[in-house]
Amino acid sequence: MHTLPFDTVLIANRGEIAARIIKTLRNLGLRSAIAYHEVDALTPAVSMADLAIPISGRTPVASYLDFAQIIAAARKAGAGALHPGYGLLSENAEFAKAVIEAGITFIGPAPEAIELMGDKIRARNFVQRNGFPVVPCAIEEDEPTTFVSRAQAVGFPLLVKPSAGGGGKGMRIVRDLSALEAAIEQARSEACRYFGDGRLYVERYLEIPRHIEVQVLGDAFGNLVHLFERECSVQRRFQKIIEETPSPALSPELRKRICEAAVGIARAAQYQNAGTVEFILSEGAFYFLEMNTRLQVEHPVTEMITGVDLIAEQVYAAAGRELSLSQSDIVPNGHAIELRLYAEAPERGYVPTTGKVLLLEFPDGVRIDSGVMQGQHITPAFDPMLAKIIVHAPSRIEAALKAHRAVRELVLLGCETNANLLARILADETFLGGQFHTGYLEENPHLAADNFATGLCAFLASAALLTRPVRASADAVPELHATLGSWRN
Amino acid sequence: MYHSFELDRVDHRLWLSTSQQGYRLHLRDQVIDPVAFTHHSESSGILTIAGESEPVRFAIEGDLIHLHIRGRTRVLRYNDPLRTFAPANDEIRPLTARAPMPGVVVAITVSPGQSVSAGMALMMVESMKLETIIRSPRDGIVDRIHVEQGDSFEHDAVLVTLSKEGR
Numbered sequence: 130m131h132t133l134p135f136d137t138v139l140i141a142n143r144g145e146i147a148a149r150i151i152k153t154l155r156n157l158g159l160r161s162a163i164a165y166h167e168v169d170a171l172t173p174a175v176s177m178a179d180l181a182i183p184i185s186g187r188t189p190v191a192s193y194l195d196f197a198q199i200i201a202a203a204r205k206a207g208a209g210a211l212h213p214g215y216g217l218l219s220e221n222a223e224f225a226k227a228v229i230e231a232g233i234t235f236i237g238p239a240p241e242a243i244e245l246m247g248d249k250i251r252a253r254n255f256v257q258r259n260g261f262p263v264v265p266c267a268i269e270e271d272e273p274t275t276f277v278s279r280a281q282a283v284g285f286p287l288l289v290k291p292s293a294g295g296g297g298k299g300m301r302i303v304r305d306l307s308a309l310e311a312a313i314e315q316a317r318s319e320a321c322r323y324f325g326d327g328r329l330y331v332e333r334y335l336e337i338p339r340h341i342e343v344q345v346l347g348d349a350f351g352n353l354v355h356l357f358e359r360e361c362s363v364q365r366r367f368q369k370i371i372e373e374t375p376s377p378a379l380s381p382e383l384r385k386r387i388c389e390a391a392v393g394i395a396r397a398a399q400y401q402n403a404g405t406v407e408f409i410l411s412e413g414a415f416y417f418l419e420m421n422t423r424l425q426v427e428h429p430v431t432e433m434i435t436g437v438d439l440i441a442e443q444v445y446a447a448a449g450r451e452l453s454l455s456q457s458d459i460v461p462n463g464h465a466i467e468l469r470l471y472a473e474a475p476e477r478g479y480v481p482t483t484g485k486v487l488l489l490e491f492p493d494g495v496r497i498d499s500g501v502m503q504g505q506h507i508t509p510a511f512d513p514m515l516a517k518i519i520v521h522a523p524s525r526i527e528a529a530l531k532a533h534r535a536v537r538e539l540v541l542l543g544c545e546t547n548a549n550l551l552a553r554i555l556a557d558e559t560f561l562g563g564q565f566h567t568g569y570l571e572e573n574p575h576l577a578a579d580n581f582a583t584g585l586c587a588f589l590a591s592a593a594l595l596t597r598p599v600r601a602s603a604d605a606v607p608e609l610h611a612t613l614g615s616w617r618n
Numbered sequence: 619m620y621h622s623f624e625l626d627r628v629d630h631r632l633w634l635s636t637s638q639q640g641y642r643l644h645l646r647d648q649v650i651d652p653v654a655f656t657h658h659s660e661s662s663g664i665l666t667i668a669g670e671s672e673p674v675r676f677a678i679e680g681d682l683i684h685l686h687i688r689g690r691t692r693v694l695r696y697n698d699p700l701r702t703f704a705p706a707n708d709e710i711r712p713l714t715a716r717a718p719m720p721g722v723v724v725a726i727t728v729s730p731g732q733s734v735s736a737g738m739a740l741m742m743v744e745s746m747k748l749e750t751i752i753r754s755p756r757d758g759i760v761d762r763i764h765v766e767q768g769d770s771f772e773h774d775a776v777l778v779t780l781s782k783e784g785r
Binding site: 483487545584588591600 | 634
């Protein structure tokens, strides 16, 4: 093995992904440095890093988005490379350019690829021009005066989306012409509010859609491989909560086609490093949705079935090495499921929750990628994801059973989480049967509801016995009275 | 004497009495005998209930009891009857209003310099999806308000300091 051209990597991220990156850097014999805001001082990544450099800003998120402070932290740490993680600055082409201009290796694709895929409309047109399937659509700015009639020509039902969007914000489903214009106006106002950009487009809304994505990996020599698909259809409000691989929806033939399409799209974009091509699968056909030019939250399921450390591959590719894997080397083994543990209350419309982690015990025998520690405060400053539980088993049903056991064994007290919901999904027949789509949780609202009657007596008994005044008032009653009490029964 | 615990906005009244092997749990429509709790550590133990043993993980934060039993997590709130019946003697009542549990300030209804009487509302706070009124522990004058609307606070944090009425 050659030595890498850098010995220290700055992590421009936080939470579980920062801790996950540090683990790989350690395995590679690299030093890890992290730039962190003080609200994260008590998190696993900050305590694990070889060097932790404080940054500040108007808000915690603003400090993690501050190019100048992050690049200064990298210099201070003597970092020759920077890993952006996911979210935050990971898909900001300007940031990638600034890192490269500072003489630091950016662990990710070239800024041109981030730019191409970062604009949904540009990406879609690029993919269509290269002969890959996209969802029929109409783009407002092509000819604003005819937008409504072109939208109608796409065919109902339609999905109205902001061009600058992400995370499901501002998206609306329209089922007939009468509702179209009102939906466009509402989507525009939301798009302006969330993204400061009111441009819209509409696309055909696919019924019973499944979200399937393909992991790809490329190097600077034009080598490109895929690491199979991930099924991410269990979502709440367009946010994934359970991911798995392989997808129960793909036949071997369809799997081969969708994975080859992903490699073809990445090749057309001359893509280097790790990336994910997302597709919508509907009634046996798949359509390009978008390409994420970074590591994904759900990358561990791919690692479990392929045995490949994706972050190590990212580091090697960024260092200019040729991929050590050829397509035939990548052989999937078994089934993996990831559960996202969120600080939120599904029982109350998924509102984010806060609190201090009073007790934290992770289950044994599974992979945990965690961004929380006991004693840490969960604040509303960031995304509510706390940790991920990843299981690997020979078959899908065994993986689901293992995941169900693990999520019930996980103890996190002090901040409400979605653990109870995850356990209910893993015991649900529709999920176990593999016949779900992205509207699964909306169609099954009973899954979000908790039944507080279950085990109620055990909770009340524990609460009573653990509350001193309750015990004290029993103890205060003279024994004679208590005995009389029992005689009366 | 009844005690009350709130779970998911529902009030559960119960009481314990001593029994041969521990306690007897009196619920609205049933009595469970015996119930006992054996501590294993400061955050774990075994609940014995109707002949069954259930491992319990717990954390107590003021009036909030966080429990994990059989894969389910629940938070119960103890409604302390003593808070409603504060001591009569002004001399032993505290000059501070403290947070009975962690939460967020929804609205402040008094201002510094204002005179208040025992039991008067000082602020509205929200915790575990419930709005709770923080009341003045005694007669006095609002000296300092330590939080602002929207602030979050820990259990037992001082929210308002009072001064004795000037003479």
